[in-house]
Amino acid sequence: MKVNIAGFNIDKELIDKLNSPLATPELISASYARISRSNKSIEELRKEAMKELEKARKTNTNIIFAMGHSSVAEHSVFNIDLIGISRALTELIQRSRIASFTEKSQRYVTFSKDYVVPAEFANRPKLKQPYKKLMDELFAEYELSFNALNELYKKQKPELKTRERECLAKEDARYILPLSTKTQMGMTINARSLENLLRRLSKSPLKEAAELKELLYTKVSAIAPSLIRYIDNDDYTGKVDLEKVGFTGFLQQELPWVKELDLENKVRVINLPTNADDTILASIIYQQGE
Template identity: 40%
Template sequence: MKVTLAGFNIDKNLIDELPKGTIATPETISAAYARISRDPRDVPELRTEAREQVKKARRSNKAIVFGMSHHSVAEHAYFNFDILQISRLALEELEARRIGVAYTEKSQRYITLQGDFVSPKEFDKEDAKRFQELVKFQNDFYLNNLQKLTDHQFVSNPHLATSSYKAARKGTSEKMNRAKNTLEGWAKEDARYALSLATQAQLGLSFNARTLEHAIRTMRYSNLSECRELSQKLFDVTKDVAPSLIILTDPDEFQKAFKIELQDDNFKFTRNNLKRYIGSIINKYYGKLSEDLPEILEEEYEKLILSNNIDLNIAAAIIHNNSKLPVEDAFRLATSILSDENSDKEFFKEALKYISAFDSISREFELTGDLKFELVVSASNFAQLKRHRLMTLLAQDYDPTLGITIPASIKVIGAENELNEVCRRSEKLYYEFLPKYGKAAEYCLTNAHRRRVLIAANPRELYHFSRLREDEHAQWDIKETAGRMMKLAKKVAPLSFMLSGGKDKFEKMKKEKYRSKE
């Protein structure tokens, strides 16, 4: 056996120092690996040839990746991006990709926020001014209550507070004082519930070329100007580095290479068309919904849907994801549609209307078997939930009618009414902006505001979720959600989930289970 290190990520500043005329591109790796299955030569020889003949390597990539539809070859090429001055709302759309990605975000637990925010380009001059006034009001809550929340955490957690004081007396730096950082972090996490979804974030982002291409194509037709701008910037910084691997992002180059027009209709039209179509169906059927429902188990804001009817599950998922209906009404509406042999075919034809041979079917088609949940979660909760990318996550738009999530600590320090007022003013501007700006109106809402989310996960994925989010170190909001989800899961599969729970409890739980004869 022989193992050779063929390549690895290095900082772009080092790449820029390569001798003049050097073409540094990950395309050569992809081109070499693409030929492994059909070329008898050893891989190092294929890589050498690709490096020496970059133009030929690029032609090879175009022919193999796109001409022969071997798209997986593009996954050998990786790109790293520093993303700065992006809003929390746009971040949700960027991080919708699940495979061939890595995200590391600026934490709202470890870093004190300074009030930086994105001013949406959709807003006209007068509305932008009103929005800025709202954000200042939201940020004032954060800044004015942060110290009170910190003091509360020190009083409520005397053991950690004592550890913090001892570490400080020993000369431990603030950066290394873990107890102090933990207590201050909890305070920052709760203070952020008043902050806008326009609050600036930053992250380190890694995409393979296939995922990068999909992100650029999807966000090019986003309902948010910020995401359309992000799509263009991702394209601009990579188009000259690896043009052969992201050719589906460039309609002109695609037509030159393959003499056919690039089909982007799925990205352009599917989502907005479905929202309009589902809206018309709701108007048509809502007064005469079927009363038939699958069995649904419930724990506060979490529901577990027990249905194995594949067509029904997918239809309900499409309805739910393109409306603000609760899951019960989505299933009632889906049942009404599927009971009519004319409307059932029309419904699925509409859902698949703009799909081409190169497009993946929408994510709603994953919601078939497994364990299916509907959750109502805050924006702070969702910011953590979306990291569990292997689960199917279908999130509705934010909906102020679902109420807000108020941290217990904010109630204890007497700031509940103040947070309610922040959210009331946020909702007022949101409803004024919604008819004018659509999705961009959500920039007005806060981390306390909620949305409905459909989730499908197999037991193995739920175990991972439970280990991480039921652990003692988990943030309280998502920890409560995870606990209630697992309570529902154990009702239908108690044996399969006998060892679910946070990592901190695992050894004790396992000993108890294996000692018990039950």
């Protein structure tokens, strides 16, 4: 038995000091992609990938996209700082469950007044001004509530340490904060999941989501151009067509022949699993997921 550490996450500033075009996760994906079709050792495959970067990129393109072995892209992982995004956008991002996130917590950190003003309001002062006024009022109320709760818990829970008491006050006061509150988040995500995330961002009506999509793609494609390709709305992934669902219900109620069907006598269940509901729900979740 033999175990090698083929790579690990290090800070981008350290990678930059290498000053080498070979400092890209594409080499890992390219070498691992050949494991299933080569008699060579993994060590040899990795050395070959490092000798010819463009050939390694071509391997990724052929195997991931032409042959459809998308899982190969999962060997390439990115650590991404997301700074100054709204809480609303974090909820959309975190639907990508095959990824890891650590977000600035409203339970442990006191938030100062800083919120996203939607780009949609740029030329709409009649909406922008009331919006900003409301946000300012919410942050002012948040600060008042935190201070009031902190004083209240001093009296009600004298046994708590200062840090514990303040965290409890923050936890209760945070419900006042709007979803436009700016936050930050560290994200660790593989190339395949990132591609799925970019498509999800494409479907969002928020301009903030569109801006994030472009920034992510620009940053990642500069490092690993062979791993990310299909980033636009595919009109399917994760989509629930509520209009069609509603129309189907309408047909069931309104079409005469549906009412005339003698379903009780003409349809007979011959086999039914005990966990049918769980199976159906799992199928729906899988179909609408990624």
